[in-house]
Amino acid sequence: DQQVKQNSPSLSVQEGRISILNCDYTNSMFDYFLWYKKYPAEGPTFLISISSIKDKNEDGRFTVFLNKSAKHLSLHIVPSQPGDSAVYFCAALSGTYKYIFGTGTRLKVLA
Amino acid sequence: DAEITQSPRHKITETGRQVTLACHQTWNHNNMFWYRQDLGHGLRLIHYSYGVQDTNKGEVSDGYSVSRSNTEDLPLTLESAASSQTSVYFCASSDPGQGPGLKQFFGPGTRLTVL
Numbered sequence: 279d280q281q282v283k284q285n286s287p288s289l290s291v292q293e294g295r296i297s298i299l300n301c302d303y304t305n306s307m308f309d310y311f312l313w314y315k316k317y318p319a320e321g322p323t324f325l326i327s328i329s330s331i332k333d334k335n336e337d338g339r340f341t342v343f344l345n346k347s348a349k350h351l352s353l354h355i356v357p358s359q360p361g362d363s364a365v366y367f368c369a370a371l372s373g374t375y376k377y378i379f380g381t382g383t384r385l386k387v388l389a
Numbered sequence: 390d391a392e393i394t395q396s397p398r399h400k401i402t403e404t405g406r407q408v409t410l411a412c413h414q415t416w417n418h419n420n421m422f423w424y425r426q427d428l429g430h431g432l433r434l435i436h437y438s439y440g441v442q443d444t445n446k447g448e449v450s451d452g453y454s455v456s457r458s459n460t461e462d463l464p465l466t467l468e469s470a471a472s473s474q475t476s477v478y479f480c481a482s483s484d485p486g487q488g489p490g491l492k493q494f495f496g497p498g499t500r501l502t503v504l
Contacts, residue, residue: 321393367432380431
């Protein structure tokens with residue numbers, strides 16, 4: 279049973295436009311949500327997080343939105359740059375320090 | 390600079406052999422994790438540890454074991470490698486002192502092929 283789902287395996291966006299990556303979850307008890315970026319042949323790196331008591335968190339070009347009633351979060355990248363091309367994973371904190379990851383979305387930013 | 394390293398980066402082994410993947414972090418983090426990444430599954434938790442002598446099973450722990458004898462290292466052992474364990478393995482660490490929702494730091498990964 280996939281508790282954290284990223285239903286879009288891939289996404290292509292023009293440079294300068296907005297990229298929106300989506301993530302759905304099933305467990306209303308998740309406390310925190312995080313987004314990680316992963317380049318080929320490298321480990322994932324932390325991008326941005328949000329607490330379940332908030333509905334928005336912003337860091338530069340990256341904004342994460344949380345809709346608890348819909349059990350949905352999204353990552354907005356504005357403006358998108360070619361260097362943003364990577365696989366993006368959302369993750370949810372379950373209980374103590376364990377994270378449940380989604381399957382990832384491959385973003386391609388076209389120059 | 391503090392870091393987390395994994396070795397080897399690539400490994401080819403045969404079915405039935407025992408394999409150990411190393412993970413070493415210099416962050417002095419208490420929490421350490423092992424994940425495997427497979428197409429269509431994302432990152433799945435194999436084992437994790439909250440400190441020395443503490444180990445716990447994750448969602449895909451069958452066929453794997455870990456031991457934690459010091460803060461810096463969490464080696465992952467495949468007792469008898471199977472083709473289904475061909476995957477990319479990532480080690481991660483985090484600092485519980487930073488509070489809830491804290492981020493994990495990942496190693497560069499080990500690509501394991503079991504023939």
